[in-house]
Amino acid sequence: MTPSATSPETNPRNNQRLDRAIVVPRVIGDHRDFLIVSGLAGAAKDVHALEEGADNAYLLGGAMGAAVPMGLGLALAQPDRHVLVVTGDGELLMNVGALATVMVAGVSRFSILCVDNERYGETGNQITHTAMGVDLAMVARGFGIRHTMAASAEDEFDAAKALLRRTDGPVFVHLKISDTPPPKPSSRSFDAVERKLMFRKALLGHV
């Protein structure tokens, strides 16, 4: 049965998927390997939970669709660093053309981790298009992203972690997780100015 947009039935496969609070840290590994841009909502909370106030991470709290192009701008500015974009399925769908821009920009140390819970988690847990058959890994491949993989099972997470670190990217890892809520931030440290200044100070030595 195809789930409909109006009745967010839980996908039976979804119950077997793992909790993002466990899987996301495992796949990212040492977050200090990367400069990170994280999209709004669940993705930002996932990254926030890795290390509160990490100065190598810029967390978005709005501007839906910004994560991939913002990470791309950072990667073009810092070609010797590895940039990781963490984004949700809903955000990526809003600005999916950015994957084409990534492909043509020729960035090689650039990885996208799409944390796909098939839900708009911030707005009432409505299902996204990925719950209805849209395959974002295939979309990324179609846009010409060099290395793509889908990971949803325990034995795929080490390969996903290694792929995120490839330096002949761009890389796209599509992580299918359950619809359990993201880690709750102990404080909502998403001040856009404060994080900008902190990030630049750490990376550039000045604000």
Place this chain on the structure above:
Amino acid sequence: MSDQTIWGNDLYDTLVEEGVTLFSYVPDGGHKVMIQRSLDDPRVRSVPLTTEEEGVAMAAGAHLGGIKAVLLMQSSGAGNCINMLSLVANGQFPFVCFVTMRGTFGEENPWQVPMGLAVRPALESIGVVCLPVERPDEVAMTARAALAMAYKSRCGVAVLLSQKLIGAKAF
């Protein structure tokens, strides 16, 4: 209407002199010289976008990484940027774009008129300062003013290149 090969080259040289090293664009005839110069210049990167809002976020990311970026677009693209400009406003990111205007002075394509008229109020309503340019001798100085304002006053600035400057395309 003035010769784009003169003001376009002048504008491009000014931006590079001022330290811009990343260009992003959605093509427009009025930006033809700038786009080609940026693609041919090994000193800079130039990236085609699928929609203008990507260029807003890309410029913010470039600032995080310590370089200066500008976005080149047509007036129809300004509307595509509005929510993404929340990032510029809320994060006090420097942002500079060059908008070739349609739908205003002598426009013959009715599809261009509604967004052309909406550019300035739309951009200003989300906090972007608009600096219109009508004469070729004002292009370079306005570009310098836009960069200075964006980077020193930490805001978004749009340089609006009017149809008096670029000409009203007849179709």
